[in-house]
Amino acid sequence: MELIGSTLTAPYARPKTSHFLPAISTMAASYRNPHSALVTSPGANLWRTSSYYKSGSSLPLTSPVQREDFDLIRAKTAMYPTNRSALTARYTPDDWYKSNNNNYRESESSRKSAERLRKDTIRLMQDREQLTRRTQENTSKNIAERVTDIVFWRSELTHEIDNMVTEIAALNEVKRRLERALAETDGPLQVSQECLYHREKRMSIDLVHDGVEKDLIREVEVIKSCQERMRRHLDRAIAQLAANRAAQHELEKDVSDKVTAQRIDDRCHYLRNTSDGIGYYRGIDRMDHSVSLPDSWSKFTDDNILRSQSERAASHKLRDEIEILLSSTSNEMWNQFNNVNVAFTSRISETSDAKSSLQAHLAKTLQEIFQTEMLIESLKKALRDKESPLKVAQTRLEERTRRPNVELCRDNPHHRLVSEVREIEDTIQKLQDRLMEAENTLQTLVRTKVTLEQDLSVKANSLFLDQDRCMSIRKTFPSMPRLVGYS
Template structure:
């Protein structure tokens, strides 16, 4: 376009920039990436327009703002030109105006279509996601319900196995108590047999005969000890088996406790709804995996516990049968040997009557020799005491002569003689003491012989009492068969 009329210098007033700003509520989609036709006509490539005024705006102006700007521009021009010189050509043609309107219509329609598509797509998305969320939640609830059923099943299996294990443990514990009572009952017969052997060991010399009574007593001790050893082995096995039973029972109870806790937690989770209290956000919890097992390993863990319990119960039942067989066999063995020893005692008692008269003479002679030996010991002690004074005199002389001053401290003949005298007396005392030790040893030997003879005489005098009264009297307290079986 060209200016018509006078070529007076035109003065342009810059419009307020605020009139070019769009309304705050205008959406970005209504003007984004759209270049109106007016922008092509208002560029700085036209040499008669200043670049400082006609610049490309960062925000797209509206048609109303353009009209206001054009109106202000006309008023500014007419304020400086005479009325006869204001006939300027319009800046836009009708075609531009219609194109601008059509562009705005198309933009408006495109924006509405886009907003409508967005609205319907969003509604569809919300509905789809709502259904997906509901289905997912229902699936999770169904999985929790199945999990609760699985936990309840395994918990019932564990409870049944725990009851069976408790019953088996109680039965094994009763067998163990019977075995302990039977083992305690064997101490009496063993003590009696040892008492008999102990009393018979007091015999000396020819009385230490390895007779049938001693053989049978030793065999009885061996039989009782063998029975005790077998009982102790089975008792140790029973204790170990009880420990194993309690250990597997503890594992089962711990497994049940864990499943009770898991059942309570999963039941609480299964009962949670979108309107429940206590629900909240836990950011990042879906990325945390604190699990220690998988479904297969979880079920295998409980299954293995039950299988271990079945195995331990089978071992416990087998051990109880073995304990019952052991109690019967040990009771029969001890009773059989007990009767054999009693028969041997009866035979030996008749052989001990003729063995105690020949020791009196030997005892009298021994007492006479003891008296003479004691007299000798007293004489030796007196002789040793008599050597103390000469030894003190000689040692005192030597000690006094050590105080001689200077050169007078001479190793002279008196010194040598005093040293020789001390050594002679010490040798004499040593010989006397050695002889005293020999005499005391002889006296001790005589005393031991006397004690042995007296002991032998007492044994022979009391043999009938020991074998017939004391030993056989103690053996009358042999426990009965029910006590050896551990019933009482």
């Protein structure tokens, strides 16, 4: 691992030989004189390096005369090979000692410099090794802390997911109960509407806007109101379920990302210098693929959890509202159902009493019609019975009008006969008047009988509709558990 801001250095490998020092062929180059070597004769030994003549060549030529003498000597040496042995001995012993001393000092300086460099390098390598190890340990510690953070947030996300899954299941159950309760209201609504339709078949005076009809209309309104509230809460439950699932999806996606990040960071945490799969990735430190910072990273997960908690709170509140709604709607429908049944019972009782009264009145009317008819027959017989006495009296008067002369006297018999005729005629008139009155009374009684019979048929029809048609279909009503959504 390289330190940030340091330059990359090439690694050095120890040669695979048993000796620590390099070969002579490689060491010879390090002692090579940077100055150009003197030109030697073709017969000179070629294997000797130029540093062998360093003492002679390193002497400074301070003047042009010396350089010219040197060139002359070289020329003479080349021209006269027999004088070579005399010309090569051109240094004094002091020069030789000075050259040796210079070599000693230079060697000592080079060795000290090399030793200093070696110690500094060793110290540098040790310091850098310690720095690299500390940095690697700190990096591993940071990765371990990062893994701990990931594990913490992952556990928080997992806990929130479990809570959300439980809340979704609970809301689903309440939603199914609400759907079943809503479906259960269709039957009572249909029964109430059919009762209203049946009662529209009432006839005549019984087609009245009575308490039963008011309660039936109220029952229809109550059921429809309950259905409307149930539908609204059902729509809210569907929308809340979608929001819960969206929050759950975000949590699961965040958990999946953290599982992947934890696996990668775990692998990075356990990587060592001796691990397999490590390699160079040049320039990777200058590339930044990050899309978040630690604060935004933790805030993202915290926002997901807060959003889930908010949705769970809203879902829990909605479940409580649905429970209250189911309880209130079931109570309202049951109360109104009982009110309608009580109204029906009261109305049926009233109609039955009215029918009984009508039947009694009809029986009395029939009896009176019979007696009136007997009276009319008696009056007619009485009138027939008065015909003969009237004929007798009138005949007597007519016969007595034939008496001659003075015998035609207005005597007592005459007065009595006149009185008798008038009395009988008056009796006949009274009997005829009474007969007419009796016949009129009979007609009135007959009309009353017809009216009573018609009213009886109306009451019978009303009783049939209320008791047989309506109450027969109102015998059953969904139980309280079914109205709150339990099957």
